[in-house]
Amino acid sequence: MARDICVCLDFLTDAHKAQIERTARSGGMNVRFFTTAQLDEAAAFGRTAEVLYSCVPKLFKQCKELKWYCCAFAGVDVYCKDPSLFPNEHCQLTNSNVYGLTIAEHVVMTALMLLRRMPAYSRQAFAHQWGKAMPIRSIHGLELVMLGTGQIGRCVAQRMRALGAAKVIGVNRSGRPAEDFDEVYPIEKLDGLLPSTEMLVMAVPGTDETAHILSRERIALLPESACVINVGRGTAVDQAALMEALNAGRLAGAALDVFTPEPLPADHPMWETKNLIITPHIAGSTSLPYTCDRNVDSFCEDLENYIAGRPLAHLVDRTLGY
Amino acid sequence: MARDICVCLDFLTDAHKAQIERTARSGGMNVRFFTTAQLDEAAAFGRTAEVLYSCVPKLFKQCKELKWYCCAFAGVDVYCKDPSLFPNEHCQLTNSNVYGLTIAEHVVMTALMLLRRMPAYSRQAFAHQWGKAMPIRSIHGLELVMLGTGQIGRCVAQRMRALGAAKVIGVNRSGRPAEDFDEVYPIEKLDGLLPSTEMLVMAVPGTDETAHILSRERIALLPESACVINVGRGTAVDQAALMEALNAGRLAGAALDVFTPEPLPADHPMWETKNLIITPHIAGSTSLPYTCDRNVDSFCEDLENYIAGRPLAHLVDRTLGY
Numbered sequence: 001m002a003r004d005i006c007v008c009l010d011f012l013t014d015a016h017k018a019q020i021e022r023t024a025r026s027g028g029m030n031v032r033f034f035t036t037a038q039l040d041e042a043a044a045f046g047r048t049a050e051v052l053y054s055c056v057p058k059l060f061k062q063c064k065e066l067k068w069y070c071c072a073f074a075g076v077d078v079y080c081k082d083p084s085l086f087p088n089e090h091c092q093l094t095n096s097n098v099y100g101l102t103i104a105e106h107v108v109m110t111a112l113m114l115l116r117r118m119p120a121y122s123r124q125a126f127a128h129q130w131g132k133a134m135p136i137r138s139i140h141g142l143e144l145v146m147l148g149t150g151q152i153g154r155c156v157a158q159r160m161r162a163l164g165a166a167k168v169i170g171v172n173r174s175g176r177p178a179e180d181f182d183e184v185y186p187i188e189k190l191d192g193l194l195p196s197t198e199m200l201v202m203a204v205p206g207t208d209e210t211a212h213i214l215s216r217e218r219i220a221l222l223p224e225s226a227c228v229i230n231v232g233r234g235t236a237v238d239q240a241a242l243m244e245a246l247n248a249g250r251l252a253g254a255a256l257d258v259f260t261p262e263p264l265p266a267d268h269p270m271w272e273t274k275n276l277i278i279t280p281h282i283a284g285s286t287s288l289p290y291t292c293d294r295n296v297d298s299f300c301e302d303l304e305n306y307i308a309g310r311p312l313a314h315l316v317d318r319t320l321g322y
Numbered sequence: 323m324a325r326d327i328c329v330c331l332d333f334l335t336d337a338h339k340a341q342i343e344r345t346a347r348s349g350g351m352n353v354r355f356f357t358t359a360q361l362d363e364a365a366a367f368g369r370t371a372e373v374l375y376s377c378v379p380k381l382f383k384q385c386k387e388l389k390w391y392c393c394a395f396a397g398v399d400v401y402c403k404d405p406s407l408f409p410n411e412h413c414q415l416t417n418s419n420v421y422g423l424t425i426a427e428h429v430v431m432t433a434l435m436l437l438r439r440m441p442a443y444s445r446q447a448f449a450h451q452w453g454k455a456m457p458i459r460s461i462h463g464l465e466l467v468m469l470g471t472g473q474i475g476r477c478v479a480q481r482m483r484a485l486g487a488a489k490v491i492g493v494n495r496s497g498r499p500a501e502d503f504d505e506v507y508p509i510e511k512l513d514g515l516l517p518s519t520e521m522l523v524m525a526v527p528g529t530d531e532t533a534h535i536l537s538r539e540r541i542a543l544l545p546e547s548a549c550v551i552n553v554g555r556g557t558a559v560d561q562a563a564l565m566e567a568l569n570a571g572r573l574a575g576a577a578l579d580v581f582t583p584e585p586l587p588a589d590h591p592m593w594e595t596k597n598l599i600i601t602p603h604i605a606g607s608t609s610l611p612y613t614c615d616r617n618v619d620s621f622c623e624d625l626e627n628y629i630a631g632r633p634l635a636h637l638v639d640r641t642l643g644y
Binding site: 101102105106108109112113116118121122124126128130131132133134135139140141159162263264266271278279280281285286288 | 423427428447450451453454586590600604
C-alpha cells in the first residue's frame with residue numbers, strides 16, 4: 001500500500017518541496033504537490049493519502065483514509081467547530097504556530113500608528129492637509145496587556161520589551177506562567193486589569209470561550225486613553241460596542257485585522273469608524289519567506305515524528321480549539 | 323548686575339520649571355518663563371539676559387547681551403546659515419539632541435508600514451475595499467543603511483537590531499566608528515552601498531554638504547525594492563527625482579516627514595505620489611513627556627557647566643552646522 005502525502009499549498013518554493021521530499025523519502029513515503037488551483041487533482045490523489053498538508057477544509061473532508069492533517073494556518077477554529085469536516089474519526093489535526101514574527105511586527109506597527117496618531121495624520125494626508133502636531137505617546141515606558149500568551153503573544157512581548165515597554169502583562173486561560181511576560185494572570189483577573197490598560201493586544205483562538213471576550217462591559221472598563229489591537233479572530237470582539245466607543249471618543253483607537261464577517265462588506269460602518277485602522281486579515285499572511293520556511297520546518301519536524309511513530313508535537317486539542 | 327535666564331517654550335511642566343529654577347538658583351541666577359504667545363514680554367526681559375532657552379529665532383535676535391542660547395530643537399540649520407540672527411558675535415549656541423527615541427519610533431513605524439504595504443492597504447481602506455494579501459517583508463533579517471550616525475541614527479540602529487535586523491550600516495562624514503552600528507563608512511562610500519540597499523534611513527542635519535545628498539543619480543542607484551525614510555531635513559532629498567522614481571515604480575516606497583517647502587502646499591504633487599507616506603514634520607515633536615524631560619535635563623546639564631565655567635557639552639559647530 002502506497003503511503004502517500006498530499007501537499008496542497010501555494011507558497012512552497014522548490015527548496016521547500018525538496019525539504020519535504022527528503023523527509024518523506026526517509027520514511028519510505030511518497031509525496032505529491034498541488035496548488036489550490038488544482039483542488040480536483042489534489043482530491044483524487046488525497047483520497048487514499050495518509051497525510052495532508054494544506055489549508056483547504058473541503059480538500060481535507062475528501063481525504064477519507066487520512067491519519068494526519070497538518071493545517072498550514074495557526075487558527076483551526078473552522079475544524080474544531082465543525083466535526084463533519086473530519087474525513088474519519090481517527091484523523092489527527094496539527095496546526096502551524098509559525099506566524100508569531102510577522103504578526104508581532106504588525107502589532108508593533110499598528111501600536112506605534114495608534115500611539116503616534118497616524119489615523120488622523122493619514123486622513124489629513126489624503127485630504128492634502130498639512131496638519132498640526134498632535135500629542136503622541138511612546139512604546140518606551142508603556143504598560144501593555146496581551147490577551148493570549150501563545151507563540152504570537154510571546155513574539156509581541158519580546159518586541160515590546162526590546163523597544164522599552166515598561167511592563168508586558170499576559171492573560172491566558174489558566175494564568176500559567178509564560179516566557180517573555182513580566183506577569184501572567186488568568187482570564188478571571190482581566191476585568192481588574194482593564195481600567196489601567198493603555199494598550200490591549202488580543203491574539204486568542206476563535207473558540208466558544210473567546211467569543212466576545214472583549215464584550216461591551218469590558219470595553220466600558222477601559223480608560224479613554226486605551227488602544228485595542230486584535231490579530232486573532234473577529235469573533236473575540238463585540239464589534240458594535242467597539243465602534244460606538246471609538247466614535248464617541250471613549251477609546252483612543254483600535255487596529256483590527258480580523259472581523260465578522262470577512263471580507264467586511266463595503267457598506268459596513270466599520271470602515272468609517274473614528275481612529276480605527278483596518279487591515280484585511282493580512283497580519284499573518286504567508287508571503288514572508290521567513291514564515292514560509294518555519295511553516296515547512298514545523299511540518300517536517302512532525303513528519304519525522306509521524307514516521308518514527310512518536311506523538312505529533314503540534315497536535316490540536318479539539319475540545320479547547322487550539 | 324542681574325544674571326538672567328530667559329526661557330520661552332510651550333512644553334514645560336511645573337516640574338520642569340522647578341528643575342530649571344533649582345539649577346539657576348544654585349549659580350545665583352534668576353530665571354523667568356514665557357510661552358511663545360508672550361514673545362513681546364520675553365523679548366523685553368531677554369534684552370539684558372545672559373542665557374536664552376527657546377526655539378524662536380526672532381526672540382534670539384533681540385537678546386543683545388546673550389552669552390549662550392540653548393535651542394530646544396536638534397536642527398539648528400536656520401541659525402548656522404544666517405549669522406545675522408546672532409545678537410552678538412560671542413554668543414554660544416547649543417542644541418538639544420534628545421529626539422532620538424521619538425524619531426526612532428517614527429522610523430520603526432514607517433519602515434514596517436512600507437515593508438508591510440500599508441500605503442496600499444490604507445488607500446483600499448479609505449475606499450472601503452477589502453484587499454487581497456500582498457507580498458510583504460520583515461525587519462527580521464533586513465539590512466539597512468542609516469545616513470547619519472548621531473543620536474537619532476543610533477536610536478534607530480538600536481531598535482532595528484532589537485527587532486532582528488541582520489545588519490545596520492552607518493554612513494557619516496568621516497567614517498568614524500559609532501556605537502550600535504555593525505559597520506560605518508564615510509559618505510564617499512555611499513554610492514557603492516546603494517545598489518544593495520533595501521532600506522535607506524536619512525537623519526542628517528540641513529547643511530550645504532547634505533543639500534540633495536540623496537540626488538537623482540543616487541536614487542537611480544537604489545534597487546527597485548528599496549524604501550527611503552527621511553526624518554532629517556527636506557533639503558537632503560531631490561524631491562522631484564524621488565517622486566518620479568516612486569510613481570514609475572523604480573522604488574518600492576518612501577516615508578517623508580520633512581519637505582521643501584514646509585508646510586507642503588495643498589496642490590503639491592507630493593501628496594499624490596505612489597507608495598509615499600507623508601507626515602507633517604512631527605517625527606520629533608515635543609509632545610512626548612520623555613522627550614521633554616530629556617530636553618530640560620540636557621539644558622540643566624549645560625546650565626551647570628555654564629555656571630561652573632566649564633565648556634558647554636552640547637555646543638554647535640557653526641561651520642559644520644550641527
